[in-house]
Amino acid sequence: MSAAPEFQPVLDGIVAALSELRGTEGQVASYIPALARIDARHFGMALVTADGQEAQAGDGAMPFSIQSISKVFTLTLAMQHLGEALWERIGREPSGSAFNSLVQLEFEQGRPRNPFINAGAIAVADRLVSLFGGGAKAELLALMTALAGEPVAFDEEVAASEAATGFRNLALANFMKSFGKLDNPVEQVLDLYFHQCALRMSCLQLARAAAYLSRDGHHPLWAGRAVCTERQTRRINALMLTCGTYDAAGEFAYRIGLPCKSGVGGGIVAVVPDRLTLAVWAPALDATGNSALGRQALEMFVARTGLSVF
Amino acid sequence: MSAAPEFQPVLDGIVAALSELRGTEGQVASYIPALARIDARHFGMALVTADGQEAQAGDGAMPFSIQSISKVFTLTLAMQHLGEALWERIGREPSGSAFNSLVQLEFEQGRPRNPFINAGAIAVADRLVSLFGGGAKAELLALMTALAGEPVAFDEEVAASEAATGFRNLALANFMKSFGKLDNPVEQVLDLYFHQCALRMSCLQLARAAAYLSRDGHHPLWAGRAVCTERQTRRINALMLTCGTYDAAGEFAYRIGLPCKSGVGGGIVAVVPDRLTLAVWAPALDATGNSALGRQALEMFVARTGLSVF
Amino acid sequence: MSAAPEFQPVLDGIVAALSELRGTEGQVASYIPALARIDARHFGMALVTADGQEAQAGDGAMPFSIQSISKVFTLTLAMQHLGEALWERIGREPSGSAFNSLVQLEFEQGRPRNPFINAGAIAVADRLVSLFGGGAKAELLALMTALAGEPVAFDEEVAASEAATGFRNLALANFMKSFGKLDNPVEQVLDLYFHQCALRMSCLQLARAAAYLSRDGHHPLWAGRAVCTERQTRRINALMLTCGTYDAAGEFAYRIGLPCKSGVGGGIVAVVPDRLTLAVWAPALDATGNSALGRQALEMFVARTGLSVF
Amino acid sequence: MSAAPEFQPVLDGIVAALSELRGTEGQVASYIPALARIDARHFGMALVTADGQEAQAGDGAMPFSIQSISKVFTLTLAMQHLGEALWERIGREPSGSAFNSLVQLEFEQGRPRNPFINAGAIAVADRLVSLFGGGAKAELLALMTALAGEPVAFDEEVAASEAATGFRNLALANFMKSFGKLDNPVEQVLDLYFHQCALRMSCLQLARAAAYLSRDGHHPLWAGRAVCTERQTRRINALMLTCGTYDAAGEFAYRIGLPCKSGVGGGIVAVVPDRLTLAVWAPALDATGNSALGRQALEMFVARTGLSVF
Structure with missing residues (x-):
């Protein structure tokens, strides 16, 4: 460049x-x-x-620490592989205030309003774990490195801290799980989620x-190829x-x-x-x-x- | 043209x-x-x-019947006269689902999330009644006529039907009134609101x-002059x-x-x-x-x- | 005695x-x-x-002013005439906090949780208006007088004040009406409700x-006869x-x-x-x-x- | 006897x-x-x-499997040791529907309405873990045995199954934790909770x-002594x-x-x-x-x- x-x-x-x-x-x-x-x-x-x-x-x-900006890239990764099927689990409309995210999650039976609220990003992470299993974090790093043109890494200290204090995210993930809306173990899904938040760029x-x-x-x-359509x-x-x-x-x-x-x-x-x-x-x-x-x-x-x- | x-x-x-x-x-x-x-x-x-x-x-x-499209024009009219003060009573953020609008109205003490949900448009109508009193409907017609370049009128049959069946709007207006967020009588505010919905264009x-x-x-x-800034x-x-x-x-x-x-x-x-x-x-x-x-x-x-x- | x-x-x-x-x-x-x-x-x-x-x-x-104590007596009057049919419109379970009454009313499609929250008492008043029409207030006074063993009257000043400031009750009644859960005009139902609250005893x-x-x-x-079973x-x-x-x-x-x-x-x-x-x-x-x-x-x-x- | x-x-x-x-x-x-x-x-x-x-x-x-009946006995155990201090973390009023329990938990900042809804019983379990640490389950068994006059045991299969599928309880516990209303690790609190539910009597x-x-x-x-006052x-x-x-x-x-x-x-x-x-x-x-x-x-x-x- x-x-x-x-x-x-x-x-x-x-x-x-x-x-x-x-x-x-x-x-x-x-x-x-x-x-x-x-x-x-x-x-x-x-x-x-x-x-x-x-x-x-x-x-x-x-x-x-890019934190929630990572939601753009995990969404991109999920859309690359799942196309429209991704939206069976996640909505695409604004959600109003944070207060409502939990009420709405109850009212809408565990389906998050959009992929940029935490519940939605956790649902996207679940889809990535279904796609890549234990390799999901590596897959995300590979994408980020290819997009940034330079090696990108997780800040493991930040990821560990997020995991140690992420009670509301644990609540959201278990709540979705109780509605049958997460296919993978909560721990594995959140491990990816906490790591994506801990990307350093x-x-x-x-x-x-x-x-x-x-x-x-x-x-x-x-x-050669497009990132997405x-x-x-x-x-x-x-x-x-x-x-x-x-x-x-x-x-x-x-x-x-x-x-x-x-x-x-x-x-x-x-x-x-x-x-x-x-x-x-x-x-x-x-x-x-x-x-x-x-x-x-x-x-x-x-x-x-x-x-x-x- | x-x-x-x-x-x-x-x-x-x-x-x-x-x-x-x-x-x-x-x-x-x-x-x-x-x-x-x-x-x-x-x-x-x-x-x-x-x-x-x-x-x-x-x-x-x-x-x-332009119905909710009228909310753009009543908002414009209120902004012309009130400027930023309008936003003391009304928010400017998306509201999520209809279900939540009521919960949010309760949670946010009668302040609607934005001027395009019904509660918000009713709050705008209340501001217009405070500005123009009994002349609010005439003021709106004058604006619409000046903007359309042709005479614009209310469909009184539609307005009367809206009034006769508008129980949810009556509920919203009285609810805001109970929080002290409407200054004028509910009947007068809704008379303007039901008429704006009944504009024929x-x-x-x-x-x-x-x-x-x-x-x-x-x-x-x-x-000569701008409609708004x-x-x-x-x-x-x-x-x-x-x-x-x-x-x-x-x-x-x-x-x-x-x-x-x-x-x-x-x-x-x-x-x-x-x-x-x-x-x-x-x-x-x-x-x-x-x-x-x-x-x-x-x-x-x-x-x-x-x-x-x- | x-x-x-x-x-x-x-x-x-x-x-x-x-x-x-x-x-x-x-x-x-x-x-x-x-x-x-x-x-x-x-x-x-x-x-x-x-x-x-x-x-x-x-x-x-x-x-x-007996206010909400009147809900016991309007409930009794409605049960006398309607028996179990009364409960098609009204639940019989505790409602949690006042905050929830409105959320629950939305979630439960306009059916109040019990006859002692305001929404439930308004629903009872609607049943009484269906039974007695314009004579509902007189019927209630007759019951109260027969029960008290002395003439009982409405305090019309209190009733008028309740009507003039009862925006939340107007909101509740119109909200139930919007769900098709009130059969009579809101004004008539609330006229009875505001009067029952204004009984002086x-x-x-x-x-x-x-x-x-x-x-x-x-x-x-x-x-001779029982008040209720x-x-x-x-x-x-x-x-x-x-x-x-x-x-x-x-x-x-x-x-x-x-x-x-x-x-x-x-x-x-x-x-x-x-x-x-x-x-x-x-x-x-x-x-x-x-x-x-x-x-x-x-x-x-x-x-x-x-x-x-x- | x-x-x-x-x-x-x-x-x-x-x-x-x-x-x-x-x-x-x-x-x-x-x-x-x-x-x-x-x-x-x-x-x-x-x-x-x-x-x-x-x-x-x-x-x-x-x-x-006595399941939620156990909430009576864990409440008793907590009241024995904490007296009125218990109620700083837990309310004593009915909660309305299950739907609302979560909304209310949000609205009331993680304080459950009463000790018999799941959130409340989990809060009681947290108090017991604070009191007895790793010995909480043994303490509960000792109480139950003393009350029943016969040895009482946990059904470990049931407890394990509850733990494996208790996503909603995990959501509730983590949600309260996010409000700072649980003092102990969620896993430890729920281990006690899932075991109390698995008591066989x-x-x-x-x-x-x-x-x-x-x-x-x-x-x-x-x-000699009373169970409680x-x-x-x-x-x-x-x-x-x-x-x-x-x-x-x-x-x-x-x-x-x-x-x-x-x-x-x-x-x-x-x-x-x-x-x-x-x-x-x-x-x-x-x-x-x-x-x-x-x-x-x-x-x-x-x-x-x-x-x-x-």
Whole structure:
């Protein structure tokens, strides 16, 4: 890949403009020590254009815990292998507040509303365990490495901490299991889920990994075959726009107007269809669980470039 | 306005292609007689481009009951006068299933999740009654007439039927009132709400009325002033994309990829930012309460023109 | 009826013992002015034994707003005329917290859990309107007068205030109506409901009126016929024990161990099967909506007499 | 203990009268093989009077899986050691339907409504693990043996099956853990819970074990000390009456009018305060999860003896 002369100054400008706000708003996720001790003042951005140019700024090359951003990639992996059959177990509609996720899970008999709420991502993990058995984690690492163009690894300390404190995820998984909606042992499904959350990647790697979402399923590094079909790509982008940022999807759609997926590690990936993918990282989270500075950076990017779907 | 040579053949082609499917799928809304007796075989389309060209096909000039599509316009009217203060009473996030709307209303102390669920639209109507008192209906008619470029009227028979059978809306309104979240008498608020649902407009009038949503708030017929600001326009479009089509917003985002607002009269309005607005009408509804043939027509339009946000 | 030499000293003793606590705990119901201006220091008790002796102490002969205690009598009236058919529309199980009443009403398609939650009492009122039409209020007054042995009347000011502020009851009634579970107009059903809540009776009148509940359905003043059957009496007593005191039924069962029904006017009626009925009134309510001093008085009565079902 | 000449004919009569109905109504619990293969035609009764007489009939001496009846005894054990402090973690009010238990658990931040719903019994088990650590199961066995007057044992096959299929209980326990409402590891808490459910006892042993509930806390076999205080006994009886039989507590209160606790093994224990304790076993369950024939037997017992609290 080559440099992106058009966008490098944009990223540099945003990082410079927002630099003094680093760590001043929001809270770093504190439910596990490995996340809690991250310096709230990290701030990085990166992008990859549809024609293969790259740019990054600030801590854009520093790896962090991608957490829920991984849901985009496990969904992609499951869609590659299962196609439409995946949706027998998982819905594709927004879920309202976190409060409702459990009520809805009861009301809808253990079928999660979409693959980006935790229950839905656990259901996707169950499908991957059915597909790959004990090799599911290796399969995911292989995909991530192929998409990032560099070796990607799990942070085993983070994965172990997630497992040790993940009671609500255990509740969700056992609840789905009680409805007969998970085929594999809860422990095995959650082992994959906790590991996917513990993937360590940089903004640049994330922007590169997600590049197929701005190119109708074709990844710049994958010569021969598509990552997924054009229709599947639209499906993922539509889900990101309507369900990708917890209970702030409406606000993201308004302020940023791009398909986004965030994680409690402070990362956010955004897609400008046909143009580029963008990743931002700032660890402190706002009340909705999204990176506070990351949202501002994305909003500034859209304002400066005019690249919004609206 | 002038003809739209580029799009007239597209509309003609879609109406012709789908003509034999008219009335074969879904059910006409039957909860009030005035809607139930509509011929399920009506099918019309219309569009208005950002530079003022118009096209229509099939029953595109025949008026019908716009029902929930009116929520876009009452929201616009409230935003014009109240700005950000409107959001003290109403949220802006998707609400999940209909089931949850009531649970959420309880959980969130009578504050509706967004202005496009019934509770939210009733809250908007309450704001309009506070603004205009007994003149609220006249104010709405004046706006619709100014936007449509032609006189628009309420169907009083439909409004009366809505009032006579609207027990769930009465329940929602009284429930919000019990939380102190409606300032005006329930009867007066619902009188406005039932009338807005009973507005009769054609696809062409709807496409024209919504034209400001594709033009950053500027309406082609309004020389001097904007209908609303560019930011407000983005807000409305974002809400339409994430919340505009009942419990099918995710599916609409995927298959159509445009801000849409539907009504149980069988109409749907869609926005292609910076390009055009589009309206379709086919009375038979699918299980999600959206026009079955209307969805197909919009999907075909996007496929044939490539005009989707993704 | 004659004096009750055994129990008169018990009532006198309790009223004396608790006299200095009058009005020191809890809050008088304040949602309507007519209730809010009641002196919190009122305190009365009365009882009627199964063999027709009567006793009263303190303000035991002063009338007050019986509010939800009326649900016992409208239920009785409906059971007299409908028998088991009543239960097609209403359940007979505890409902958990107030929060759930609405969720459950949704989940159970508009069928209230029991006749002592508001939704259930409204459903009972609907049955009475079906039975007696415009004469339902007169029929209820006739029953209350026959049971109390003295003329009983509605407090029209209270009834009007209830109607003017009863938004949650309007919500419940319209919600049930939307499920097709009310046969009559909401206004007519609630007119009866708001009037039954506005019945004015003294402790002595209430204890006398409820006397059939301690006598297998036979009222001491009704020579010939039973008020209801022995089985129906057990049904009412069982409902009072499990559902009669809002979200404190478990606590009442433990501390008092008698079938009780309370109202937000500060009254409580209790039944000692085969022995006596007892009424207490003290307007200040605890956090569960039950008379704070009334609970203590009942607990003291049970402790001093040993009359508890456990 | 001696024979009970007054009640032996009553039990014999009921068993004879209902004998031909054995296994004709309801379904044996089938969620684990060890329960599913029980012969649905078993039917036994036993009672122990407050003055130490015993009677049994049919299969009254045959051990079965007591399941949720064990909740009475773990509650007793916890109350012995913790007194009122127990209620900081657990409520004492009815919970409405099973559906709501989960919603309520969310709404009430992980605090179960009462100790007889599964969540509540798991919270009690957590308290016992805090008290006795690894010795909790032995402590429970020692209590049961002391109460039954004979050695009582766990059915390890049943306990293992419960553990292997108890996904909903795992969900509940992890959900409470996520709210910080369980102090011990979920596995350890559920190990105790699954074992208590797997206690094997006969009707006669159960009636004897529960005898303290009819004697103000004093057990006929325990010379020196009380099992629990008189107030605690009333608490347990009140909880059994209002919450002891799943979503049929209102119906049991009406038809039987006694504190009862049932289990999905088909057993029910009932208490006549100051008179006797009674146990019945018939494996086939009705739609509410209570023994179908057991309910009829208890109803017949109350009708024939007049021993009901109402």
